[in-house]
Amino acid sequence: VSGRVSLAVNGERHTVTVDNRTSLLDLLREQLGLTGTKKGCDAGACGACTVLVDDRRVNACLTLAVRLEGAEVTTIEGLAPGADDELHPLQQSFIEQDAFQCGYCTPGQIMSGVGCIREGHTGSREEIREWMSGNICRCGCYVKIVNAVAQAAR
Ligand code: FES
Numbered sequence: 001v002s003g004r005v006s007l008a009v010n011g012e013r014h015t016v017t018v019d020n021r022t023s024l025l026d027l028l029r030e031q032l033g034l035t036g037t038k039k040g041c042d043a044g045a046c047g048a049c050t051v052l053v054d055d056r057r058v059n060a061c062l063t064l065a066v067r068l069e070g071a072e073v074t075t076i077e078g079l080a081p082g083a084d085d086e087l088h089p090l091q092q093s094f095i096e097q098d099a100f101q102c103g104y105c106t107p108g109q110i111m112s113g114v115g116c117i118r119e120g121h122t123g124s125r126e127e128i129r130e131w132m133s134g135n136i137c138r139c140g141c142y143v144k145i146v147n148a149v150a151q152a153a154r
Contacts, residue, residue: 003066009034010078018065025049025060028075036076036107040136047135050108050115051075057115059134076107079114090114090152099148101139109135113149122153 006015009032016031025042028034028051040048042061049060052074079088090113093099100106112135116122121131128149129142137145 005066005069007065007068007071007073009073010075016065020064020066022065023061024051024053024058024063024065024068024073027065028060028073034075034077037111038104038107040105040108045136046105046108047112048105048108050111050135052111052115055115055118057112074111076111079110088114090117090148093148093151094145097144097148097151099141099144100137101141105135105137105139109137109145113145113152116149117153122149125150128153 001020002017003020004015004017006013014032016027018027025037025039028037029039037051037060038048039061040046044059044062047059050057051060053063053068053071080086080091090110094106094110112132116128116131121127125146128146132149
């Protein structure tokens with residue numbers, strides 16, 4: 001069974017036909033070609049697929065695309081303000097803090113960090129760590145990731 005859904009991704013409106021079982025992650029990557037959002041576990045355990053839906057952090061692998069009628073989705077591709085090569089402050093702080101190694105989890109870490117900052121969970125390193133705990137980094141860059149989020153939150 002499939003359905004039609006109309007949603008905005010990074011400010012651009014799309015009307016797509018999706019199988020009822022299609023995840024937002026597969027819609028983004030396979031149908032819309034937005035491969036910045038990563039598939040790690042595909043089961044809600046790693047955070048690599050984190051995007052914002054109506055400004056809230058979600059695991060795109062656990063979100064059914066067909067339920068997103070009218071939603072506003074922001075992915076890593078839509079985070080920078082768009083002017084020249086200007087980055088979002090958190091993207092900039094990830095570079096300055098050297099907050100990645102292989103980089104596979106980085107888009108999800110950054111989208112989650114943006115959510116963390118917007119939600120105001122940046123009062124201490126412990127608080128950042130706790131509210132970023134849904135995002136796994138196999139390279140173990142957690143100290144630097146917390147540095148980056150704390151820098152951008154200042
Ligand atoms: Fe969605 Fe791992 S790919 S949480």
